[in-house]
Amino acid sequence: MKRHEPRPLATQLLAVALLITALAAPASAAPKKIIFDTDPGTDDAMALMLALNSPELDVRAITVVPGNVTAAQGLDNALRMVSIANRCDIPVAAGAQHPLFQKLVTAEFWHGKNGLANVELPPSKCKVDSRYGPDLIVQIVHAAPHEITLVPVGPLTNIALAVERDPSIVPLVKEVILMGGSISGGNVNAAAEANIANDPEAAQIVFQAGWPLTMVGLDVGDKTLLSQKYLDQLDNTHGPVNDFIHAVAKYLVDLSATFGSPGTPMYDPLAVGVAIDATLVVAPEMHVDVETKGEFTRGETVANRRGYVERNVLHGDRYIIEGVDRVLPNARVCVEVDADRFLRLFISRIQGK
Numbered sequence: 001m002k003r004h005e006p007r008p009l010a011t012q013l014l015a016v017a018l019l020i021t022a023l024a025a026p027a028s029a030a031p032k033k034i035i036f037d038t039d040p041g042t043d044d045a046m047a048l049m050l051a052l053n054s055p056e057l058d059v060r061a062i063t064v065v066p067g068n069v070t071a072a073q074g075l076d077n078a079l080r081m082v083s084i085a086n087r088c089d090i091p092v093a094a095g096a097q098h099p100l101f102q103k104l105v106t107a108e109f110w111h112g113k114n115g116l117a118n119v120e121l122p123p124s125k126c127k128v129d130s131r132y133g134p135d136l137i138v139q140i141v142h143a144a145p146h147e148i149t150l151v152p153v154g155p156l157t158n159i160a161l162a163v164e165r166d167p168s169i170v171p172l173v174k175e176v177i178l179m180g181g182s183i184s185g186g187n188v189n190a191a192a193e194a195n196i197a198n199d200p201e202a203a204q205i206v207f208q209a210g211w212p213l214t215m216v217g218l219d220v221g222d223k224t225l226l227s228q229k230y231l232d233q234l235d236n237t238h239g240p241v242n243d244f245i246h247a248v249a250k251y252l253v254d255l256s257a258t259f260g261s262p263g264t265p266m267y268d269p270l271a272v273g274v275a276i277d278a279t280l281v282v283a284p285e286m287h288v289d290v291e292t293k294g295e296f297t298r299g300e301t302v303a304n305r306r307g308y309v310e311r312n313v314l315h316g317d318r319y320i321i322e323g324v325d326r327v328l329p330n331a332r333v334c335v336e337v338d339a340d341r342f343l344r345l346f347i348s349r350i351q352g353k
């Protein structure tokens with residue numbers, strides 16, 4: 001079943017890619033430094049392995065947040081994954097143990113009992129970093145000002161805690177590329193997407209912080225379906241990471257099929273994809289607020305597409321609209337994606353690893 005011909009092709013493509021990169025940006029070939037904040041999580045697993053196997057990215061730390069699974073399970077999963085990827089050099093730190101103001105909701109229903117599609121990875125050779133996740137984020141940002149991209153793909157608790165502990169990191173972070181939210185309906189209920197719903201107050205802190213922020217939401221992720229065709233490609237090659245991701249993806253593709261979908265949405269991996277190559281998506285600027293009250297809408301990302309709100313002024317017993325006030329965008333919201341190009345990129349980075 002092993003195929004050896006992709007290697008020279010990959011080498012050729014890499015040479016072409018390097019040439020294009022050199023011509024386009026002669027002075028900036030250094031990989032983008034990222035902190036990956038995660039609640040692993042099946043799609044987190046795929047996202048992490050994409051990040052670890054992409055030369056465009058330099059993963060400086062992995063911080064774990066509760067969400068899809070508990071904080072303890074997520075930490076164990078993260079450590080096992082960096083171990084099979086042979087990356088014990090990357091610090092893996094525990095962070096928040098629960099959302100800021102509400103009880104945790106875990107999602108073994110979607111991600112399997114252990115959060116990793118019930119795939120039992122060997123015990124980790126890597127040790128946990130003793131630092132507290134939000135503190136580690138603060139430290140790394142100060143050590144490399146204007147160079148760190150935060151890539152949170154879970155509830156935003158750790159990122160919000162980092163901002164609360166040290167707001168001076170905000171202008172020092174290069175950008176935030178997060179998976180979360182939706183501008184066209186949710187998955188936990190009609191309005192809210194799971195990462196935001198699991199900690200709406202934290203999400204509102206992160207969206208209003210004032211840093212460059214890209215929202216890779218549920219609705220754009222739903223356009224990136226990893227189907228049987230791509231699953232078969234991962235079955236043709238082998239390696240510890242390749243085989244782990246194949247097993248996870250197969251679990252998800254089978255699960256999606258029970259809901260009548262032809263593939264599994266690549267939510268978290270797409271956020272990493274956007275960190276690798278922002279041209280994969282169309283992302284207009286909008287002002288996004290997170291609903292923290294709302295009978296039916298707590299956790300919804302409310303996006304202003306028109307860039308203004310009406311100015312209502314009280315005259316006697318009523319308000320009169322006297323004009324409109326501009327609202328400034330605080331996010332680039334991904335609305336379209338070149339799904340096939342992204343899925344090909346994903347497969348190419350995982351195959352044979």
Ligand SMILES: [Ca+2]
Pocket residue numbers: 038039040041043044068153154268
């Ligand atoms: Ca996640």
